[in-house]
Amino acid sequence: MTTQDHNPYDIVKGLIKESVTTLGLNENVYQVLKKPMRMLEVSLPVRMDDGTIQNFTGYRSQHIDILGPTKGGIRFHPKVNVDEVKALSIWMSLKAAILDIPFGGGKGGVIVDPEKLSVRELETLSRTYIRKITPIIGPQKDIPAPDVNTSPEVMGWMIDEFDQLRGYNIPGMITGKPVIIGGSLGRLEATGRGVVLTIREAARVLEMDLSKSTAALQGFGNVGSMTAKFLHELGVKVVAITDAKGGIYNEEGIDIPALLEFVKDGKNYASKFSDAESITNEKMFSLPVDILIPAAIENQVTKENAPNIQAKILAEAANGPTTPEGDKILEEKGIFVIPDILCNAGGVTVSYFEWVQNTMNYYWKEEEVNKKLEEHMLFGFDKVLDMKKDKQCRMRDAAYMVGINHLVKAMEARGWIKDTEMEKHNNDMK
Structure with missing residues (x-):
């Protein structure tokens, strides 16, 4: 576990709080954004090669789906914990918002040292994890992807397990998978x-x-x-x-x-x-x-x-x-x-491209993927730099404010917050 002083969930909540205050937003915005809308913990019993059963713990956090389905990686690491996964899902929401990608933030993890597993044990764990979180994932709900110590191979096992449970191929339910089964060129x-x-x-x-x-x-x-x-x-x-x-x-x-x-x-x-x-x-x-x-x-x-x-x-x-x-x-x-x-928002950007290609069942050349990625990254960088200059603040604070601004517009459009809560903010941004 991380120490209390360096708890990533506490850190991200503090940064959101500061940004909401700097932007002149109502406290209600912070209350909506400060924690994930859903947090799932699952037990993952795996029969090891020696015949024993070891029960691992897995998590999936879904922060906010106001812009679209949640999206985010799955990490296998011995130091995975609840607060880390929550923080990572919030960061994913902000990345998508900064680059104007229609996703919310999700993140998953399993407490495990994958180097201590055989290939068979790793595959079994991967398939077991995806089975346990199946009720809350899917191409219109929550879309997993690779993260620390996971790979296209692991994503291939996971999508195969999901497809077998559903009875047909659903390539858009996971990204970062091998190109042969619907992955995007340029994603790796x-x-x-x-x-x-x-x-x-x-x-x-x-x-x-x-x-x-x-x-x-x-x-x-x-x-x-x-x-x-x-x-x-x-x-x-x-x-x-x-x-x-x-x-x-x-x-x-x-x-x-x-x-x-x-x-x-x-x-x-x-x-x-x-x-x-x-x-x-x-x-x-x-x-x-x-x-x-x-x-x-x-x-x-x-x-x-x-x-x-x-x-x-x-x-x-x-x-x-x-x-x-x-x-x-x-x-x-x-x-x-x-x-x-x-x-590091390039990963979720091309994951978005992969999801789009899966939805169309039409795939782009790598040059097109890379060109679109550059357009998105430069768009996000310029927005954050402009906010930094406008507010005379750090790049980190500017990035949070850009992301939160985008989410606030969606909250207003959906009626999550009232016009009176936006009035001061809109006046300040003119």
Whole structure:
């Protein structure tokens, strides 16, 4: 469990509260947004390879469906907990709202270390989880997707289980699945591509030349590896990468294509790459790089390591990587923070594209997917930057206000809040 001080659910509620106050909105808006509309806990008994039965715990949170069905990933991790899943579902709502995507926020998780499971045990757990949450999911209800320690293969097992229960194929009930069964081209790379698009825009604002810039990454899973790939293609020198097993450093730049080849089968960790020296996570955060990218889990940029960060841009490829104390220090240091609910929204964007393609039963070329992704990411970045300039606030606060503004308009249209509750807000926004 996270500590009370760094509880992601408390953090996101606090940020929503601040944004509602800054925007001059009625307290009722905060009351609607502060917690998920539905939270499901399920038991997941799995027969292990040795014949014993182990009962895992799973969750699914659905925050708000005012814009459309809820949407969000499923993570398998030993530190999954109720408050984390709730916070992640709220962040998903805000991501969709910032990029004008017709989804609400959902998130799921199972308390498990998948590395301790055989392939058969992992498949059984995946199928059991989807069976248990079937009553509340579907293409018009709630659409799962991959997250930490899940993959297109896992999504394939899950959609197969759902289809068998329903008796026919329903490709739009899950995204991030293999392309052969309705997945979208470009989905696997989407989050990392979106991260780099926002970095490119931040560099433009700061008048930085990316071809002469350096970067360090925490995390080299799907998001971290794709981020490194696209940074390398822009000419950015990636000098350090850390993962769950350690870290690597090369002042002259890590050979990213060679590293991607090294880890492509999923059996090797980036930190075991021999063509670099070892580095600790703590040291990586203090390197004199231009761009720092936390791409792992929550609560990584803290009051302890934030004072040592020298980067000009901190791009939050992970969800909730910065604690409030760390955030305050970054602001004092003048570091340009690309907040998570904007920075890593490429994944939900292309998941939306996948859902649209499934609904039409007509599929786009990868170039079209990538072009549409760039349009959405730049649209969201510009909206947040404009809000930052208008309110003279941090990028994080601006992102929350943009997302909440969008949700408030939907609340007003549906009659969830009264016109009198909107009057002051509308006057302030003129």
